[in-house]
Amino acid sequence: MQTFRGYQREDGSVGIRNLIMVIAADECAEGIARAISEKTPGTVVVTNYNTCMYGGNEEMIGTMINAATNPNIAGALVINMGCGSITPDLVAGPIRATGRPVETLTCIKESGTVSTIREGLKRIAKIVEHANATPMVDAPISKLLVGIKCGGSDTSSGIASNPSVGLAADKLIDMGASAVAGELLELLGCEHILKERAVTLEVSEKINQLISDEEKRWHVEGTQVETMSVGNSIGGLTTIEEKSLGALAKTGTKPIQDILRINATKLEKPEAPGMYMSETTMLCGGSAMHFAALGCQVILWTTGGAGFNNPIVPVIRVSGNSQLINEDIDIDATGVMRGEDSLENVSEQILKTLEGVINGEKTAIEDFGYAYCSLIQKDQRVERLLSIPAE
Amino acid sequence: MIKALRLNAADNVATLLEDAGKGETVLVISEQNETLGELELLQAIPFGNKVALRPMKPEDHLIKGGVAVGKAIKPVPQGQLAHVQNIRSLNLDIPEVMINEIITQMEIEVD
Numbered sequence: 174m175q176t177f178r179g180y181q182r183e184d185g186s187v188g189i190r191n192l193i194m195v196i197a198a199d200e201c202a203e204g205i206a207r208a209i210s211e212k213t214p215g216t217v218v219v220t221n222y223n224t225c226m227y228g229g230n231e232e233m234i235g236t237m238i239n240a241a242t243n244p245n246i247a248g249a250l251v252i253n254m255g256c257g258s259i260t261p262d263l264v265a266g267p268i269r270a271t272g273r274p275v276e277t278l279t280c281i282k283e284s285g286t287v288s289t290i291r292e293g294l295k296r297i298a299k300i301v302e303h304a305n306a307t308p309m310v311d312a313p314i315s316k317l318l319v320g321i322k323c324g325g326s327d328t329s330s331g332i333a334s335n336p337s338v339g340l341a342a343d344k345l346i347d348m349g350a351s352a353v354a355g356e357l358l359e360l361l362g363c364e365h366i367l368k369e370r371a372v373t374l375e376v377s378e379k380i381n382q383l384i385s386d387e388e389k390r391w392h393v394e395g396t397q398v399e400t401m402s403v404g405n406s407i408g409g410l411t412t413i414e415e416k417s418l419g420a421l422a423k424t425g426t427k428p429i430q431d432i433l434r435i436n437a438t439k440l441e442k443p444e445a446p447g448m449y450m451s452e453t454t455m456l457c458g459g460s461a462m463h464f465a466a467l468g469c470q471v472i473l474w475t476t477g478g479a480g481f482n483n484p485i486v487p488v489i490r491v492s493g494n495s496q497l498i499n500e501d502i503d504i505d506a507t508g509v510m511r512g513e514d515s516l517e518n519v520s521e522q523i524l525k526t527l528e529g530v531i532n533g534e535k536t537a538i539e540d541f542g543y544a545y546c547s548l549i550q551k552d553q554r555v556e557r558l559l560s561i562p563a564e
Numbered sequence: 565m566i567k568a569l570r571l572n573a574a575d576n577v578a579t580l581l582e583d584a585g586k587g588e589t590v591l592v593i594s595e596q597n598e599t600l601g602e603l604e605l606l607q608a609i610p611f612g613n614k615v616a617l618r619p620m621k622p623e624d625h626l627i628k629g630g631v632a633v634g635k636a637i638k639p640v641p642q643g644q645l646a647h648v649q650n651i652r653s654l655n656l657d658i659p660e661v662m663i664n665e666i667i668t669q670m671e672i673e674v675d
Contacts, residue, residue: 328612331629332569332579362633406666407670409579409612411633412626412652413655413658415634418628418629418631418633419629511581512567512593512597515597
């Protein structure tokens with residue numbers, strides 16, 4: 174797997190899908206965006222669900238803008254109602270700067286909802302034309318960034334699916350591709366391993382700082398926020414370190430180049446090939462949008478039987494749980510749990526499926542149903558109260 | 565024979581791949597599916613839980629996947645369930661009330 178056949182973007186990136194994003198820059202434009210998208214195949218709606226104000230919503234808007242510059246996205250239509258402070262150009266400007274075609278519409282300047290939908294359909298047709306003319310190229314594997322995440326974890330995750338994905342991640346890095354994981358709370362207790370894997374002391378310190386910040390957000394005195402359930406323990410997990418170790422296994426063993434920040438002021442992206450950690454959330458819907466914003470073309474997802482799916486970044490699902498596995502799952506790792514299959518063999522199956530998906534083959538449930546494109550917004554006020562540094 | 569999976573050569577526990585009863589002999593295998601030996605269980609151990617491959621003393625680390633993920637709080641003989649009744653976190657413990665709930669729900673035989 175030295176190359177993949179993809180869509181050449183103006184900014185040099187290469188997508189494995191050729192989609193158009195319809196952005197509702199404020200919540201009032203959601204219905205207009207959806208009406209346009211429903212009549213236009215190959216489009217994805219992303220909505221700012223949280224007011225029309227910019228101050229305090231910078232992180233979410235940043236994720237939205239960066240997701241629109243994902244290699245799988247050919248161009249965007251940005252719509253707002255027009256009475257808030259998030260102008261379409263504020264969102265469209267950085268997307269346009271990557272060379273992608275972007276159209277903007279403001280409902281109150283277009284004589285209302287029906288007119289905006291009508292005009293939006295005309296404008297998006299121009300973007301579709303541009304997208305359809307995108308040249309296909311054989312891209313080097315170094316252009317590939319793979320997101321790695323677990324969701325709906327159980328006993329089988331730490332033993333079968335996570336180590337299989339970890340092994341596949343190691344092989345991808347050896348081939349010259351890049352991968353990125355996140356879920357920092359589930360790395361509590363793994364700091365000593367991460368320290369050995371960090372390429373520099375600076376990266377190691379940054380990892381510790383960001384894990385500690387995440388711990389502060391979740392462990393707030395007087396609140397009942399779970400990090401490890403009775404169910405986890407009945408399933409065989411004895412300590413938080415054991416749970417974390419299972420989660421860490423999906424990141425393989427390669428050196429960690431950096432831990433990428435996602436906050437109100439920045440969204441860091443990989444600068445050289447290799448394995449990365451990030452502030453990608455452990456919450457499923459939001460994590461896929463973080464991966465989209467970081468530039469991942471595809472996600473490897475370990476689970477019991479959860480059919481997690483995202484419309485921008487295809488998701489390859491891996492399960493080792495024979496009681497939960499179903500038609501949504503792309504890779505069957507249950508043989509490892511029966512002692513009949515090896516991690517090596519499952520990792521090869523993962524790479525084979527990945528090779529197909531990055532060359533245009535559909536995943537098990539691509540085009541059928543997707544999670545909502547949740548956008549994570551950490552509350553600046555809470556961050557300040559918890560003494561978490563803002564920059 | 566019921567199998568128990570040892571993830572790393574340094575590990576002192578293996579994970580049961582099916583429910584196994586007290587006195588039952590299980591086959592310990594490596595992650596590459598090689599047979600490592602047989603072991604008699606001192607108590608019932610459910611699917612996904614861990615059996616001690618070697619005796620542990622108090623303060624000895626529980627090693628899984630080649631990494632210390634807990635420590636013994638009492639002697640753990642070979643063949644016993646290594647879990648919340650005899651192992652604690654190295655960092656952040658589960659509250660006692662939850663540990664008792666886990667022991668009750670799992671019907672763990674505590675000596």
